[in-house]
Amino acid sequence: MRILVVEDEVDLAHTLHTGLTAEGYSVDLAHDGQQGQWMTRTGDYALVVLDLTLPGLNGYKVCAQLRREGNATPILVLTAKDGEWDQAEALDTGADD
Secondary structure, rough: EEEEEEEEEEHHHHHHHHHHHHHOEEEEEEEOHHHHHHHHHHHHOOOEEEOOOOOOOOOOHOHHHHHHHHOOEEEEEOOOOOHHHHHHHHHHOOOOO
């Protein structure tokens, strides 16, 4: 299974990469919203792990645009935000969890 992790905090992205790779997944990394959006459009991913607070293009916008384009790749949101509004907004833009 191929997973895309879109996370701007490099240390966290590499930790996720290490852990997921150890579990047998193939993992690609993107460090900003624009790169993550492009990679999701052009790659064949089974899952996208998406941070919300990304430079350039935030995770809400990335998710909403991918869904408008008909991209049905499952998107799991990974964020330090803990507000109910943030969770609801992410789900409203098309995130799966």
